[in-house]
Amino acid sequence: MGRYVGAIDQGTTSSRFIVFDRRGDIVAQAQKEHAQIYPRPGWVEHDAVEIWRNIQAVIGDGLALAGLVPADIVGVGIANQRETTLVWDRRTGAPLHNALVWQDTRVDAMANRLASEAGAGGRDRLRARTGLPLASYFSGLKLKWLLEHVPGLRAKAEAGEALFGTVDSWIVWNLTGGPEGGRHVTDVTNASRTQLLDINRLAWDEDILDLFAIPAVMLPRLVSSSEIYGEAHDVLAGVPVAGILGDQQAALVGQACFTPGEAKNTYGTGSFTLINTGETPFQSTCGLITTVAYQFGAAKAVYALEGSIAVTGALVQWLRDNLGLIPSSGEIEPLARSVENNGDVYIVPAFSGLYAPHWRPDARGVICGLTRFANKGHIARAALEASAYQTYDVLKAMVADSGIAITELRADGGMAANELLMQFQSDVLGVPVVRPKVVETTALGAAYAAGLATGYWTSAEDLKRNWGVDRRWEPTMPVHEREKLLGAWRKALERSLGWVE
Ligand SMILES: Nc1ncnc2c1ncn2[C@@H]1O[C@H](COP(=O)(O)OP(=O)(O)O)[C@@H](O)[C@H]1O
Numbered sequence: 001m002g003r004y005v006g007a008i009d010q011g012t013t014s015s016r017f018i019v020f021d022r023r024g025d026i027v028a029q030a031q032k033e034h035a036q037i038y039p040r041p042g043w044v045e046h047d048a049v050e051i052w053r054n055i056q057a058v059i060g061d062g063l064a065l066a067g068l069v070p071a072d073i074v075g076v077g078i079a080n081q082r083e084t085t086l087v088w089d090r091r092t093g094a095p096l097h098n099a100l101v102w103q104d105t106r107v108d109a110m111a112n113r114l115a116s117e118a119g120a121g122g123r124d125r126l127r128a129r130t131g132l133p134l135a136s137y138f139s140g141l142k143l144k145w146l147l148e149h150v151p152g153l154r155a156k157a158e159a160g161e162a163l164f165g166t167v168d169s170w171i172v173w174n175l176t177g178g179p180e181g182g183r184h185v186t187d188v189t190n191a192s193r194t195q196l197l198d199i200n201r202l203a204w205d206e207d208i209l210d211l212f213a214i215p216a217v218m219l220p221r222l223v224s225s226s227e228i229y230g231e232a233h234d235v236l237a238g239v240p241v242a243g244i245l246g247d248q249q250a251a252l253v254g255q256a257c258f259t260p261g262e263a264k265n266t267y268g269t270g271s272f273t274l275i276n277t278g279e280t281p282f283q284s285t286c287g288l289i290t291t292v293a294y295q296f297g298a299a300k301a302v303y304a305l306e307g308s309i310a311v312t313g314a315l316v317q318w319l320r321d322n323l324g325l326i327p328s329s330g331e332i333e334p335l336a337r338s339v340e341n342n343g344d345v346y347i348v349p350a351f352s353g354l355y356a357p358h359w360r361p362d363a364r365g366v367i368c369g370l371t372r373f374a375n376k377g378h379i380a381r382a383a384l385e386a387s388a389y390q391t392y393d394v395l396k397a398m399v400a401d402s403g404i405a406i407t408e409l410r411a412d413g414g415m416a417a418n419e420l421l422m423q424f425q426s427d428v429l430g431v432p433v434v435r436p437k438v439v440e441t442t443a444l445g446a447a448y449a450a451g452l453a454t455g456y457w458t459s460a461e462d463l464k465r466n467w468g469v470d471r472r473w474e475p476t477m478p479v480h481e482r483e484k485l486l487g488a489w490r491k492a493l494e495r496s497l498g499w500v501e
């Protein structure tokens with residue numbers, strides 16, 4: 001048996017390949033960023049070919065750096081940015097359009113139309129079946145847009161020549177041979193983000209396919225999150241492809257949140273809090289999403305409530321790339337520490353409207369409270385604080401929905417490196433924030449799924465033993481100060497609404 005497990009973590013900004021040992025420690029890793037394509041305001045695309053090439057490159061680099069060969073790897077799992085929508089040609093393997101990224105808002109009008117057709121509360125017309133409100137975020141309407149706008153796509157799809165998939169499907173299909181016998185599959189966690197899945201039956205929903213006019217023949221086959229889907233070709237020749245999880249669900253698994261009530265927050269491009277709710281889907285009445293958390297082989301699926309925030313780390317990137325305020329994302333921390341407090345400046349980064357718990361596509365970004373006193377340190381601080389306030393809002397909704405008191409928050413993702421943010425998050429929530437030793441929890445979750453399918457690990461208990469604390473932040477802020485900050489944040493939030501007609 002191979003000595004290690006591999007994980008591909010294909011995120012919004014970069015692709016990573018990480019090799020783990022039995023204790024969940026990192027043995028090798030490589031990472032590569034890909035281009036963000038913004039053809040118009042609100043539109044966000046990725047080049048699917050660039051993503052696949054980057055994945056091949058990071059696998060090659062990761063193995064080479066540690067002196068490993070594919071035979072050392074017992075299985076490979078995949079964690080991926082979710083909802084991002086791809087279509088490609090079954091015979092040539094060529095994408096038929098750039099991937100439409102989850103943050104892309106081009107189908108806002110479509111979502112609004114479908115909601116208003118159903119009258120008051122129409123935004124929730126598909127919630128009972130799919131767990132999701134009607135919004136531009138999910139894949140189904142993005143696929144509808146592609147079918148309506150890419151010349152010849154509908155005919156090709158109906159003839160079985162064009163395939164749809166989220167990023168997991170694209171990777172597995174390419175990894176298992178592409179046009180030469182590649183497996184066209186998606187796991188139930190990714191499928192639960194398409195708005196085409198009946199999350200109660202775990203089957204594609206024919207009524208919604210009709211409503212969106214999507215030919216069923218182009219959809220991938222549904223599989224569990226942990227089983228052997230096929231054998232890898234190419235850079236991982238012979239390695240079983242044995243795990244798939246949407247990246248946020250992967251982080252829940254990587255944080256070993258296997259017990260109902262356990263929650264994590266991943267601070268990446270956006271931030272995503274998930275709380276394990278057990279084997280029955282729990283319908284939110286407070287603006288959260290019901291999603292499939294994982295399904296290991298033949299076992300019953302486990303569900304989660306999720307608070308999805310579109311923009312947290314992306315605001316740091318925006319300060320870096322669009323304003324040139326910092327040379328690298330990490331530099332935001334010293335800049336924010338150069339001032340004592342936010343100087344009464346608040347940023348609401350509603351670049352794609354507001355997701356959970358508000359679901360307001362009409363919102364756009366605002367910076368509030370500017371005076372001649374404000375400097376770039378205050379802007380940097382306000383940008384970090386925005387992540388914490390948005391997380392406070394989704395956790396408040398989570399407690400209201402589930403009745404479960406959250407006693408600590410497990411944090412991970414690129415922004416969890418920011419210790420000013422971690423302390424401020426703990427202060428604003430009034431509960432401890434804990435960062436685990438292995439902060440690459442997304443890749444670790446994918447590795448766990450593949451390791452369980454191949455017998456490398458045998459139970460969730462094995463995985464729980466791997467979890468350990470790196471650092472813990474306790475709340476220190478007086479309650480009246482927290483209330484003052486949250487009050488001003490709520491005013492800023494109001495200012496962002498109703499910008500788009
Ligand atoms: N030290 C830091 N402080 C604040 N933000 C950071 C820091 N390091 C990285 N980031 C932000 O974290 C994000 C990258 O996190 P990552 O988990 O790799 O994201 P993704 O999986 O979405 O590609 C970027 O948006 C970046 O701006």
Ligand SMILES: O=P(O)(O)OC[C@H](O)CO
Nearest residue numbers: 011012081082268269270
């Ligand atoms: O790639 P990330 O880490 O930004 O995660 C993106 C989410 O999966 C979008 O739903």
